[in-house]
Amino acid sequence: MSLLPSPRSSAVRQPWPLASSLVIALAALLVLVWLLSSLADLNGSPVWFPLPLHIAVETFSIVVAALVFAVAWHSQQPVHRSNPLLACAFLAIALLDLAHMLSYRGMPVWVTPASAEKAIAFWLVSRVLLALTVLAVACRLCHRSIALPRVLLLSSSLGLVVLVVYLQLFQPQLWPRTFIDGEGLTRFKVQMEWLIISLFALAAWVFWRAREVADRDYFEGMLAATLVSILAELCFTAYSSVNSFYSLLGHLYKIVSYGFIYQVVFVSSVRAPYARLAIEMGERIAAQQRADYMAHFDSLTGLPNLTQLEERTRQAMASAFKLKGAVAVLYVDLDHFKMVNDSFGRTFGDQLLCTTSVRLQQVLPDSAMLARAGGDEFVVLLADLENAEGASAVIQLVLDELAEPFMIARQQIVVSISIGVAVGPNDGMDFPCLLRNAEMAMYKAKEAGRRTWCYYNAALDTEMRGRLYLINGLRLALEREEFFLEYQLQLDLASGRVVGAEALLRWQHPQWGLVAPGQFIPAAEQSGLIVDIGEWIILEACRQAASWQAEKLNIPRVAVNVAAMQLHQGSLEQTVAAALAQTGLPASSLELELTESSLVDNTEQVMIALAGLKALGVTLSIDDFGTGYSCLAYLRRLSVDTLKIDRSFVSDLPNEDGHAIVAAIIHMAESLGLNTLAEGVEDEATAVELRRLGCRQAQGFFYARPVPASALPAAIASLPV
Incomplete structure (x- = not known):
């Protein structure tokens, strides 16, 4: 049975409590024997440890010592560089114990007659060698000294055994007296035992001080072996007969100490590496299982990922071909x-x-x-459909289910989804094609107003390809300086004087010619390129306005449209400040036009951004006012100066409903202390009616069309009187 349990890991270990309990029990037994020795004649009676029992005990100790040699010698653990020293020492100890057993009183003649002194001589050398070895191991473990060559250690240990055997068998007169029949142990023998005890005690102290190192099991096992060896030596200082109970107890304690050392060497050299290997293999298998899981499942939701869905789609497509059915791939995106x-x-x-x-x-x-x-995207595979329309009922169920409010962290929230549908094999013969087409259809559903679904068709492919070309062209347009600005004059309705000019972006492509703003601006917004383009517009408009002021051209202000992404991405204030500083344009000469829809999302962030812009001194206006749906709720909180009435309302002014809307906007602006500017004024009657309703400013074809900056003086000169 093992004296120390094997460590399954560095975190699971409890050898020292068991070993310390055993050491304490053995010490208590020795004290008890000492107390009872006078009653039972445990010290002098020869009946306690007869020759056959001595042979059995020594044979067992020799076997254990040989096992220590075998295991430690073949150990290649770099952490325990003292194992070769321990192995060679225990080989010598096993041979010396064998010589001790053969020399014990009552054994046959071995060169010279067996005697107590002959046996004690081999015994003392064996014990001194063990004590010195244990002390050397303790010091080497603590200081990590350079390991000695194994062959040198082995030859030295065997040489020591040969020398001791020779001296004892052929030069016995050189040995001091250790035992006298009828008297017991000599002073030299007792002093040697106390010297051995001192060496063991010193080693125990070193082991105790170093027990907190990484391989704590090794140190504590060696400490236990050293303490038991001390108990054994105490027994050998007290007997007066080699066959006494003290001699038996000392031999048994010696076997226990050998057992501790064997257990330490075996655990550190054999069992622990295998245990670590098992742990590493288990961790590797677990890691592989996690990797396999991650390769096929989403870590957040636990749903299959696209890799697993592709495998399933391949199977469903094969079945659809056989049964002449269909499969549908739904691309679901949260709006x-x-x-x-x-x-x-x-x-x-x-x-x-x-x-x-x-x-x-x-x-x-x-x-x-x-x-x-x-x-925020999910993909659904609907297999075993009879035809393309078979997915419609499921799609409607999905839309209805997700239209219901969500309760998340005690917060009720309503979300909507947009779904794109591709049906195989008509819309694609494999999963990548179906997925791509379903995604295109999903974007089309978003363009249609969200909260809906759209089937893929071939026209989407052409449209998507055209959009891709358009975005690629936009990426190069800034570098190639293909953008330019045109300006449309803005007038005061009461006096007819020019109050500003709105900067309008134009794109002259070398192959496509003049690209319509309604075609490329949405693509720029969707791709995120509008931020870089918007920075260029602000800088160029400020540069042009500064030029007008230098030329004494009567255009007090330039208005620039700002996209929602520019407002939300957080650096608009820095962009405007840099443009004003670079061009020298007064902040009051710049107006930023914000769409009503851009003010709805991220309200608090928008408020902070608007406050920062107002702090710069620029003028703010809401473009296309009236086309939104929630701006009225917080219009009072917005730091804006002007409401621009959308051209759709202005064109509908002759109708009763349109007239009422325009009048209401003007009245509301007046009550809030805001300026009003009407867009899309194309005839004199509209201008007259707007002036009558109290609108202060206007722009449109009736006054001037958008023209390059160089044509503005002529446009001003041709304004209607």
Whole structure:
């Protein structure tokens, strides 16, 4: 039975409590024997340790010592560089113990007759060698000295045994007396035992001080072996007969100490490496399982990922070919998910995604497979459909289910989704093609107003390819200086004087010619390029306005349209400040036009941005006012100066409803102390009616068309009187 349990890991270990308990028990036994020795004649009676028992005990100790040699010699653990020293020492100890056993009183003649002194001589050398070895191991473990060559250690240990055997068998007169029959141990023998005890005690002290090192089991096991060896030596200082109970107890304690050392060497050299290997293999298998899971499942929702969905789609397509059926891939995207993340935090957004996945699974048929594509996007595979229209009922169920409010972290929230649908094999013969087409259809659904779904058709491919070409062209347009600005004059309706000019972006492509703003501006906004383009517009408009002032041209202000992305991405204030500083244009000569829709999202962030812009001194206006749906609720909080009445209302002015809307906007602006500017004024009657209603400013073809900056003097000269 092992004296020390094997460590399964560095975190699971408890050898020292067991070993210390055993050491304490053995010490208590020795004290008890000492107390009872006078009653039972444990010291002098020869009946306690007869020759056969001595042979059995020594044979066992020799076997254990040989095992220590075998295990430690073959150990190649660099952490325990003292194992070769321990191995060679125990080989010598095993041979010396064998010589001790053969020399014990009552054994046959071995060169010279067996005697107590002959046996004690081999015994003392063996014990001194063990004490010195244990002390050397303790010092080497603490100081990590350079290891000696194994062959040198082995030859030295064998040489020592040969020398001791020779001296004892052939030069016995050189040995001091150690035992006298009838008297017991000599003074030399007792002093040698106390010297051995001192060496063991010193080694125990070193082991105790170093027990907190990395391989604590090794140190504590060696400490236990050293303490038991001290107990054994105490027994050998007290007997008066080699066959006494003290001699038996000392031999048994010696076996226990050998057992501790064997256990330490075996655990550190054999069992612990195998245990570490098992742990590493287990960790590797667990890591592989995690990798396999991550390769096929989403870590947040636990849904299959696109890799697994592709495998399932391949199987479903094969079945559809055989049965002449169809499969549908639905690309599901949560509308305005970024706004949810920005408003409530990523943790809230993650909970929303998990809840969405659960609700989707509840309404999908058993044959369907739901996967997460990443971000706020999910993909559904509908297999075993009879035709393309078979997906419609499921899609409507999904839309209805997700239209219901969500309760996330005690917060009720309503979200909507946009769904794109591609049906195989008509819309694609493999998963990548179906996924791409379904995604295109999803973007088309978003363009249609969100909260809806759209089937893929071939026209989407052409449209998407054209949009891609357009975006690629936009990326190069700034570098190639293909953009330019035109300016449309803005007039005061009461006096007819020019109050400003609105900068309008134009794109002259070398192959496509003049690209319509309605075609490329949405693409710039969707691709994010509008931020860089917008920075160029602000800088160029400020440069041109500064030039007008230098030329004494009577255009007091330049107005620049600002996209929602510019307002929300957080650096608009720095962009404007840099442009004003670079061109020297007074801040009051710059007006920024913000769309009503850009003011609806991220209200608090917008308020901070507007306050920063107002602090610079620029003028702010709301473009296309009246086309939004929630601006009225917080219009009082906005730091704006002007409301621009949308051209759709101005053109509808002759009608009763249009007239009422324009009048209401003008009246509301007056009550809030805001200026009003009407867009799209194309005839004199409209201008007259706007002036009568109290509108202060206007722009439109009736006054001037957008023209390059160089044509503005002529445009001003030709204004209607």
